Amino acid sequence: MSFSKTPSVGGHIDANCTRCRMLTNHTIVALVAERPVKVQCNTCGGMHGYRAPKAAPQPRATSSRPPSDKPKARTQSADQEHWQRVMAERDAAGARAYAMDQPFRVDELVRHPQFGVGLVTAIFKPNKMEVLFEQGRKTLRCRL
Numbered sequence: 001m002s003f004s005k006t007p008s009v010g011g012h013i014d015a016n017c018t019r020c021r022m023l024t025n026h027t028i029v030a031l032v033a034e035r036p037v038k039v040q041c042n043t044c045g046g047m048h049g050y051r052a053p054k055a056a057p058q059p060r061a062t063s064s065r066p067p068s069d070k071p072k073a074r075t076q077s078a079d080q081e082h083w084q085r086v087m088a089e090r091d092a093a094g095a096r097a098y099a100m101d102q103p104f105r106v107d108e109l110v111r112h113p114q115f116g117v118g119l120v121t122a123i124f125k126p127n128k129m130e131v132l133f134e135q136g137r138k139t140l141r142c143r144l
């Protein structure tokens with residue numbers, strides 16, 4: 001048995017020990033294609049896969065997940081469907097222009113300069129109403 005640079009089972013090799021967390025002398029336990037794949041640490045006796053001494057430190061997995069998108073509005077799709085159904089059934093041309101000093105009734109169509117045509121779904125005393133617009137429900141001022 002000649003001593004060559006080729007590692008052999010039972011030979012010694014320096015390796016990073018996973019348990020000692022340092023470069024220690026190891027005994028080669030298994031070879032694949034003349035490369036040590038399994039070694040036993042002579043310091044702690046632990047057996048582990050061979051890690052080359054010069055191996056770069058393991059890149060730290062940066063847990064910088066991109067911030068998740070804004071969660072979808074809970075009831076947006078249902079509201080949108082509702083709104084589309086209302087717009088299909090009702091005549092949006094008959095919607096009354098919204099004004100905060102005007103009284104509105106539930107189930108009335110309102111035309112808002114910013115949100116478009118909406119359906120009054122609820123009235124809250126003393127001066128608020130909920131209107132379902134295409135982009136969702138809004139609480140607007142009104143007169144009762």
Ligand SMILES: [Zn+2]
Pocket residue numbers: 017018019020021024041042043044045046
């Ligand atoms: Zn060790």
